[in-house]
Amino acid sequence: MTTHRAALLQAKTTRFTMSPVPTPTPGPGELLIQVKALAINPVDTAQRDKGFPPIPSYPAVIGSDVSGIVVSTGPDVPDSAPQPGSRVTAMASSFYTGKMQYGAFQEFVLAGWNGVIPLPESLSFEDAAVFPLASLAALSGFTTIGIPLDARFTTEDKRAVLLWGGASSVGTMAIQFARQMGLVVYTTASAKNHEYLKSLGAHRTFDYHNADVVSQIVDAVKEDGVTLTDAQTFAWNSLQSVLDVLKETKGDKLGKVGHAPPLLPDAPSMEGVEVKFVLPPMEPAAREQHKNQVFHGWLKPGLENGTVVPSPQVQLVEGGLEGLNAALDIIKDGVSATKLVVKV
Template structure:
């Protein structure tokens, strides 16, 4: 029986505690991965500190974003349509989360060896470090699920004559940067985002056409004016950060055409008393729970979009990793730093 080290969440309220765990064998449709770096997401400190979203099993292993090396593959872990199946020794990017595995700690990222399903595992390109690769998984899944949540399939390719625009409120966040990159793939004629001025040039390099300072008192007017100047239809938005729904609706009120239903995806929890706008659908960006639908969606997110985009160079790691030391023992402090707030960076911990 092999053992490995894990940052275990022993009970609700944390903190994480480094312990030995039995290293699992991969099931037929699974890969065992040696974890080289993990990236942190707000959900990780919410789960550590408050057990929310609910942690079904304690002791738990939380986390979701991994880069590492394939150690073993299950007997049936190569996916149909995959040109080169992953084998032991391959460097990979992996979505590794116990969230879809009834909380089983074998699937949580914050440990040295983790199980993952092949739909969420892709090769890490030779030109990228483990730290760069780790920034993607949950942010990619969230940014891309937002589109399907509001009825925009991932194979959508708007044509320039469609004049479709999109507003991403919170463009410098981890999810926001990947919302911008994926909006370009979908073919939006104009991608508008909000962020602090120090990030504007960076977000334009990622694909935003115009970026607005969300702290400007007239930010809503600035966006509406830009939209009118560009002659585009702005009826689609992704509210990535807390506090973004009201100003987004204020923009849409001016830009949406009469009789057209505007669509807004909302990534933070949507409070029951949230603001509304006539003729506008606001949907919480909810993870897909049906396993068959989810596997297909994960394949489209990771293999069709991320892997292809990395290969062609149309997708780059974003935002830049902020590397924190300490390995598994350093995760509590790194999570505290994320909880205190980041600006245009993704906290990554080499393991």
């Protein structure tokens, strides 16, 4: 096979069109994956409709989350990595290179081996597609606020974290990882999602629609006798509420907030609280080490032993690659506790 189909963005702010593209050969440290399912993220809509985050050149293939079957491996791929024929989930993104052969929205894609992990037989391709970007973003959120990925807390530590927007795809993964770290997890979501988030590991859930949600969280922290200085938020227009909580709970310590949406110039701030946009390390060597920790240190063993489960629930969008425009339109209108997935 010399070509395959891809969903191309021909220019900035255009919609996807189907086109044949060359099927690449994996280079050093790379795997070629036949895509069976892919997941949609809000950033995909921003890139299609606004060209942000910036796309270096067009035509372009975007997307990050795939599951599928390894077709071939390039040089310098370790024997411990998935081999041809393996069922896998993979971080397949053209974000850093700008080259279309690394974008998820196509039938065959290249991915670096340290962002590819094997799937348990019990896990479908559709469920497996939800993991890569959400896991990377959730765990990068912890390192952004100074909680290393090898951190483990005991009940006696009484260390809490606030996760605002827990029903989002990143939020549900952050809840699972925070629970494994031993953190006491406070999260916000619509009331209809509270029991689901508790099943993932949230200790307390709060409805962000309530006018007194800040005081509810503050009262719970005092009642539980925990230390709350750290937060992540996955929702727009939530930063002021997060800051208001930390003002009352951090004491004389430095508060830290990992902000998953891009920080706008007029974003609120507060003395004694550090707010940072959530990003993995940008220096290439550190970035690859971090990715290895996320996928091989956390996600792989989590899937093997069942401590990490697909979240949130999957909603299939019909039409294969041709259904991508409709899928991005749906997520642009907003979804709740739902991950949109397309079968390829």
